[in-house]
Amino acid sequence: DIQMTxxxxxxxxxxxxxxTITCRASQGISTWLAxxxxxxxxxxxxxxxxxxxxxxxxxxxxxxxxxGTDFTLTISSxxxxxxxxxxxxxxxxxxxxxxGGTKVEMK
Amino acid sequence: VQLQQWGPGLVKPSExxxxxxxxxxxxxxxxxxxxIRQSPGKGLDWIGDINHxxxxxxNPSLMSRVTxxxxxxxxxxxxxxxSVTAADTGxxxxxxxxxSGYEGGFFDFWGQGILVTVxx
Numbered sequence: 001d002i003q004m005t006x007x008x009x010x011x012x013x014x015x016x017x018x019x020t021i022t023c024r025a026s027q028g029i030s031t032w033l034a035x036x037x038x039x040x041x042x043x044x045x046x047x048x049x050x051x052x053x054x055x056x057x058x059x060x061x062x063x064x065x066x067x068g069t070d071f072t073l074t075i076s077s078x079x080x081x082x083x084x085x086x087x088x089x090x091x092x093x094x095x096x097x098x099x100g101g102t103k104v105e106m107k
Numbered sequence: 108v109q110l111q112q113w114g115p116g117l118v119k120p121s122e123x124x125x126x127x128x129x130x131x132x133x134x135x136x137x138x139x140x141x142x143i144r145q146s147p148g149k150g151l152d153w154i155g156d157i158n159h160x161x162x163x164x165x166n167p168s169l170m171s172r173v174t175x176x177x178x179x180x181x182x183x184x185x186x187x188x189x190s191v192t193a194a195d196t197g198x199x200x201x202x203x204x205x206x207s208g209y210e211g212g213f214f215d216f217w218g219q220g221i222l223v224t225v226x227x
Contacts, residue, residue: 034213043200043217044151055215087151091212095166096153 002026002090006099012107019075021102023088028068032092035064035073038101039084047086048073078104108133110201110218118195118225124188128201128218135159135182139204139211142175142186145220146197156204156211157184191225198222 003026013019023033031051036044046055048064051071061076075082083106088099114126128140136159145151155165157175165173174187188195201218204211 032209032212036214043202043220044214045217046205046213046215049205049210049213089151089212091209094164095168096212098151098153100150 001095002029002093002097004088004090004097004099006086006088006102008102009100010103010105012105013078014107015078015080017078017107019078019082019104021073021086021104023066023071023073023099025069025071025090025092029090029092031067032090033064033066033071034089034091035062036087036089037082037084038087044087075104108203108216110203110216112199112201112218112221114199114221114223116222116224118191118223119227120192120225121190124191124195124199124223124225125185126199126201126221126223127183127185130182130184130203133203135179138206140175140177140184141202141204141214143200143202143214144195144197145200146194149197154186154188154199193225196223196225 005024033051035048038044052064063074065072085101085103109131112128118124139156141156142154157163157177159179172189177184198220200220202214203216205213205215
């Protein structure tokens with residue numbers, strides 16, 4: 001299985017901050033990577049797919065980059081509704097696997 | 108597109124967990140349909156998927172106990188997980204794969220999730 005490792009596991013930030021989350025794959029996955037946002041009690045929401053393509057309706061303050069094994073999710077200016085947990089996911093190889101999550105908390 | 112899930116929230120150890128997901132709106136036949144679970148306080152685990160013709164892919168870690176089936180006449184698909192233990196407790200989600208090929212692995216619509224507890 002391809003292991004997905006996210007860092008940090010949690011980050012404390014304030015509204016307006018720039019937040020960067022990284023995801024590393026245990027082997028190359030080209031750009032076959034997605035980012036999801038999950039708030040408590042809700043299903044995950046697709047933010048970005050193919051490493052850098054914004055899903056429809058997702059604010060442009062979210063951006064993704066990377067290819068191969070190293071990927072980044074950036075929130076350019078954190079908004080109150082962005083406090084949540086973020087997961088990366090690879091779709092290059094079965095079984096599809098997710099990272100352990102990064103919780104963005106209020107400082 | 109809306110996905111709505113149903114099934115029991117409590118299952119006894121060694122019994123079979125059964126959930127169904129109904130798809131409302133959009134095309135049913137053009138996508139892969141997935142089950143994902145989230146153990147309490149933990150991350151997400153992909154269980155498997157199915158298309159309209161019944162072609163499936165399963166996570167090898169669960170393959171011996173999992174069956175995913177489809178009923179295209181009702182735009183529904185179902186999960187069956189046998190011989191459950193406490194380790195199978197978690198929130199189970201159904202989700203739509205976004206497109207074909209690799210994009211089928213990106214989940215763009217999700218069900219509301221059902222917490223299934225395995226306990227006697």
